[in-house]
Amino acid sequence: MTFTECLEAHARSVEERFEIWLTPEKLGAVPTRLLSAMRYAALGGGKRLRPFLVIESARLFGIPVEQALDAAVALECVHCYSLVHDDLPAMDDDDMRRGRPTVHKAFNEATAILAGDALLTLAFEIVASPGAHPNPAVRAALALSLAKASGGAGMAGGQMLDLEAPGKILGEADVRMLQKMKTGALITFACEAGGILGETTDSKLAGLRNFGNALGAAFQLADDLLDAEGDAAVVGKATGKDQEAGKATLVSLFGKETAHAKLGELKEEALAALAPFKPNEKMLADATGFVVARKF
């Protein structure tokens, strides 16, 4: 199976499991309008890269896809909630996402805020439920690690820094910190989650975090390069936005050439972190190549 086939297969499995979670049978009496907004936000889109990383990092330890799916879906709940809240008028004020109206446009602002809140809460319901793992210590560890990655010192804090950035002069360390919190933390959790599910050693967990840190940084740098160099028609969204907004990125700080060189270094760093997991690390290595080379 090629990397792309594997990514698509996992995306389908995640979608199916998400479909099951986002029903009254599973969740109880969620008001219809709220459940519709949650489904609109969560279903039918995205490459599902973060769930892929959960599933494939769990496979390093012999965990079957089926057993990693709930943790993968929980992480995707957090990712989807963050998009809903980030798109709000008071935040990034975006009307469109993935080619269709954002949740507050399709429903309204109040519903979007609540749908985000409910998806974030659902993430913890899912990881704390017995289906996530038979060992409750694993479920508690998943909840703790996911909360740290998502909260004030993780993703939510990164969004705060991003909102504060205009008008500030950011250096390399500031940009790295912002990106590590805003997008890196969830990607690192995705990789770590597989090790938590596999009940592996602290040393292997640290290796997975190192891999996730390098991959997350590469993901963001590739994104910045796409914005600086990409063709809007291929990327699927407007490009040149960072420069227009005067936004500091590693590309604006170092120039494209150095940024490409750094991207190569991050790729090597990620692949090196995978070495202890040979010979089962091929899909994660291919994912690294995909993240570094992606054109969309």
Next chain:
Amino acid sequence: MTFTECLEAHARSVEERFEIWLTPEKLGAVPTRLLSAMRYAALGGGKRLRPFLVIESARLFGIPVEQALDAAVALECVHCYSLVHDDLPAMDDDDMRRGRPTVHKAFNEATAILAGDALLTLAFEIVASPGAHPNPAVRAALALSLAKASGGAGMAGGQMLDLEAPGKILGEADVRMLQKMKTGALITFACEAGGILGETTDSKLAGLRNFGNALGAAFQLADDLLDAEGDAAVVGKATGKDQEAGKATLVSLFGKETAHAKLGELKEEALAALAPFKPNEKMLADATGFVVARKF
């Protein structure tokens, strides 16, 4: 110790523990502005009734206050986040709370949304951390139960129903469901949490939930009666708001006399649910009396 002294003592302990959690030493690199907003939202106010219920329900099983504090603080995180988001312009649009500007007025809307998100996330970090309980199965159970109480089929769903209520004709069953979700679910969790911390039997847990359900319903009915009958100067906030807004409550549906009678019935129901916990249930019985008789 009287009930009021006990309530105040627990409120102080909760405040102290909250102070410790809401620091960079404990949480890591939360951006200053975000941490300030979280502290503004969470510290320095409220009767802390929900944490009181966690602590006192845990004491039924011999759990010392110190061991119940983290679960109590986690629950209060959820309560505080819900107030921040409910106050937003797109939601209830309130400028003042507890005599000072709401978070989006004191900071701004984006910061209020993120502070709410970060407090909700922190709740799960706290219950999943080893300090919440030495047994990871207890931590996972707390996370699961808290998530169910707070999410789409609980508090967040109740807020959705409340936002949809204007213009709808609500009957008794609708009002009960709305109130059970919006305010009852967290109060029921507060009572159940003590049993989870005490690793008690399913039958005792069910008893605690019955107590919480009756107490939560009484709390809301007393609130509606205060709005209908209370003196704004004593209540500490404007009264008569429900009638002005044409809001259906059990008071508007049945009249004050029947509502008072139902409040008496709920008190009896709550006290009856406490019977299996004799002779240690005195503080919770006194809390019931307080909730039913409160004038503020």
